[in-house]
Amino acid sequence: MSNHFIPYGRQLIENDDIEAVVDALSSDFLTQGPRIAEFEDMLASYVGAKYSVAVNSATSALHIACLALGLGDGDYLWTSPNTFVASANVGRLCGANVDFVDIDSKTYNMCPEKLELKLIKAKEIGKLPKIVIPVHFAGQSCDMEQIYSLSKIYDFKIIEDASHAVGATYKDSNVGSCRFSDITVFSFHPVKIITTAEGGVATTNSEEVFDRMSLFRSHGVTREEKFLEENHGPWYYQQIDLGLNYRMTDLQAALGISQMRKLDSLVLKRKELASKYNDLLKDLPVILPFQEEFSKSSLHLYPIKVKANKRKEVFEYLRSKNIGVNVHYIPVHTQPYYRKLGFEEGMFPESESYYAGAISLPLHPQLTDEEMNFVVQCLKESLR
Numbered sequence: 001m002s003n004h005f006i007p008y009g010r011q012l013i014e015n016d017d018i019e020a021v022v023d024a025l026s027s028d029f030l031t032q033g034p035r036i037a038e039f040e041d042m043l044a045s046y047v048g049a050k051y052s053v054a055v056n057s058a059t060s061a062l063h064i065a066c067l068a069l070g071l072g073d074g075d076y077l078w079t080s081p082n083t084f085v086a087s088a089n090v091g092r093l094c095g096a097n098v099d100f101v102d103i104d105s106k107t108y109n110m111c112p113e114k115l116e117l118k119l120i121k122a123k124e125i126g127k128l129p130k131i132v133i134p135v136h137f138a139g140q141s142c143d144m145e146q147i148y149s150l151s152k153i154y155d156f157k158i159i160e161d162a163s164h165a166v167g168a169t170y171k172d173s174n175v176g177s178c179r180f181s182d183i184t185v186f187s188f189h190p191v192k193i194i195t196t197a198e199g200g201v202a203t204t205n206s207e208e209v210f211d212r213m214s215l216f217r218s219h220g221v222t223r224e225e226k227f228l229e230e231n232h233g234p235w236y237y238q239q240i241d242l243g244l245n246y247r248m249t250d251l252q253a254a255l256g257i258s259q260m261r262k263l264d265s266l267v268l269k270r271k272e273l274a275s276k277y278n279d280l281l282k283d284l285p286v287i288l289p290f291q292e293e294f295s296k297s298s299l300h301l302y303p304i305k306v307k308a309n310k311r312k313e314v315f316e317y318l319r320s321k322n323i324g325v326n327v328h329y330i331p332v333h334t335q336p337y338y339r340k341l342g343f344e345e346g347m348f349p350e351s352e353s354y355y356a357g358a359i360s361l362p363l364h365p366q367l368t369d370e371e372m373n374f375v376v377q378c379l380k381e382s383l384r
């Protein structure tokens with residue numbers, strides 16, 4: 001069959017999504033209007049968090065999260081090497097030092113045991129992290145209860161990078177409820193679970209953290225009740241900190257609202273597709289995604305692992321068949337920017353070994369049975 005391109009991820013935009021955006025476009029507010037708060041409330045109540053702040057990307061959300069928690073010069077931020085570069089970069093943007101905690105070989109998530117060992121050593125040399133950012137890889141939550149209990153012993157803050165994991169659960173709560181963290185961040189880039197074109201949200205249960213994130217989202221300028229000094233009059237606004245313009249538009253929020261209504265059905269569809277893959281691939285010499293019992297993944301990705309010496313060949317074969325396979329992720333510490341800071345290959349061997357064999361197969365709500373069978377057939381051919 002088919003020589004059309006099959007992407008690894010793709011948005012699902014339907015008529016109601018289009019109507020929602022068009023409505024916003026002809027309303028009084030293109031930005032800073034009522035749809036922002038509506039989207040924020042919808043998301044916060046879905047995940048079970050008290051507050052949420054919508055911004056123009058997950059990267060921005062991670063950045064204001066770090067700023068709100070006071071990350072600055074000389075501090076340490078730790079994250080997973082198996083992530084998109086943004087999870088680490090936001091630490092550098094705050095002037096902090098970045099370091100990594102290697103992943104678990106089964107889940108590819110930050111390994112709590114390795115985190116503990118690294119914390120013990122860091123304590124000895126007085127370099128404990130101020131913030132740890134666990135990344136819920138492929139939509140499956142990290143073991144947050146363990147990471148949270150370490151945060152109480154070693155006194156660090158937690159930002160969950162849940163860019164992959166809106167719609168996922170961990171134990172009895174939704175990812176984003178911040179039951180075991182200070183802040184959770186979601187991404188709404190089109191390849192993620194739901195989309196606002198570009199966009200992100202940070203959730204929290206702390207009013208203080210919420211206020212600070214809101215401040216950094218919009219220039220450090222604040223409302224009357226938060227003024228530090230005398231009000232000059234009705235025209236007056238006051239800048240009380242150094243912020244940015246990270247605002248989401250009402251067009252994006254309108255899309256977000258209409259996408260939120262479909263979140264559960266989109267995740268369900270991904271689960272059905274992933275379990276089909278599980279069936280179709282079970283006898284092949286590849287390692288399939290591991291599902292923890294304590295969580296339900298939202299299945300942002302379907303990452304398989306092939307033998308490292310076969311990966312390039314398999315990848316190139318699938319691409320030659322117009323199958324948009326991808327690799328998640330090139331370990332962040334091996335990027336030239338981080339190597340210049342002193343990181344080297346070999347430092348985080350589990351993420352390097354996973355990377356060496358990693359291939360993400362196409363997984364998105366519009367993937368048809370025919371396309372999936374074609375992907376599986378080509379994968380079989382390439383493994384021969």
Ligand SMILES: *Cc1c(COP(=O)(O)O)cnc(C)c1O
Nearest residue numbers: 057058059084086163187188189
């Ligand atoms: C996509 C992604 C980001 C960045 O999201 P943007 O909304 O594109 O800024 C950050 N972290 C992870 C793990 C991601 O997958």
